[in-house]
Amino acid sequence: DAKTTQPNSMESNEEEPVHLPCNHSTISGTDYIHWYRQLPSQGPEYVIHGLTSNVNNRMASLAIAEDRKSSTLILHRATLRDAAVYYCILRLNAGKSTFGDGTTLTVKP
Amino acid sequence: EAGVAQSPRYKIIEKRQSVAFWCNPISGHATLYWYQQILGQGPKLLIQFQNNGVVDDSQLPKDRFSAERLKGVDSTLKIQPAKLEDSAVYLCASSWGEGRTDTQYFGPGTRLTVL
Numbered sequence: 001d002a003k004t005t006q007p008n009s010m011e012s013n014e015e016e017p018v019h020l021p022c023n024h025s026t027i028s029g030t031d032y033i034h035w036y037r038q039l040p041s042q043g044p045e046y047v048i049h050g051l052t053s054n055v056n057n058r059m060a061s062l063a064i065a066e067d068r069k070s071s072t073l074i075l076h077r078a079t080l081r082d083a084a085v086y087y088c089i090l091r092l093n094a095g096k097s098t099f100g101d102g103t104t105l106t107v108k109p
Numbered sequence: 110e111a112g113v114a115q116s117p118r119y120k121i122i123e124k125r126q127s128v129a130f131w132c133n134p135i136s137g138h139a140t141l142y143w144y145q146q147i148l149g150q151g152p153k154l155l156i157q158f159q160n161n162g163v164v165d166d167s168q169l170p171k172d173r174f175s176a177e178r179l180k181g182v183d184s185t186l187k188i189q190p191a192k193l194e195d196s197a198v199y200l201c202a203s204s205w206g207e208g209r210t211d212t213q214y215f216g217p218g219t220r221l222t223v224l
Contacts, residue, residue, distance in 0.1 A: 032209040043200050043215030095140055095207030099151035
């Protein structure tokens with residue numbers, strides 16, 4: 001399975017931007033990059049996904065490197081409610097995808 | 110729209126006992142997933158259904174775990190007999206299909222403690 005690599009943990013101050021990196025050097029040309037986050041005691045929730053171009057939605061932005069071997073999830077202004085585990089996964093054909101252990105984001109007031 | 114429903118939310122059993130979890134996916138979603146999430150780790154896929162057929166069960170411990178999705182809607186996951194290492198949160202998710210852009214919607218999970 002295609003794998004992703006993320007830092008175990010990151011810290012941010014409230015109201016500041018956060019850049020969460022993800023490496024996926026074995027990505028193939030048709031794999032989509034998805035980001036999910038998991039708040040404490042909840043199931044993961046979808047954040048954003050993309051293929052080649054940068055993507056924006058109401059929750060976040062996704063910046064994808066030109067060679068697609070890495071991507072960055074950008075939270076423009078972190079709030080305390082953004083404290084969660086963030087997962088970067090590759091979504092292959094037939095719905096296959098593998099979650100790693102994610103990045104635990106701590107937001108300090 | 111209603112989200113993915115799971116029950117029970119919590120379950121405590123002793124080792125060697127049996128347990129079953131139930132999942133009701135979002136209406137119309139053809140693909141259903143069961144994940145196991147051990148504390149401190151990311152979710153691990155146990156089984157994936159497309160309608161009522163199994164697409165991937167390569168990581169399902171088939172000697173003790175079983176799952177079914179009757180009529181392509183609700184699903185149950187059973188463990189028989191349970192071991193201590195089965196203590197985890199069991200997450201159910203669903204999506205419209207198996208496409209690379211299809212979003213998975215997760216339920217709240219069932220926290221299983223095996224004593």
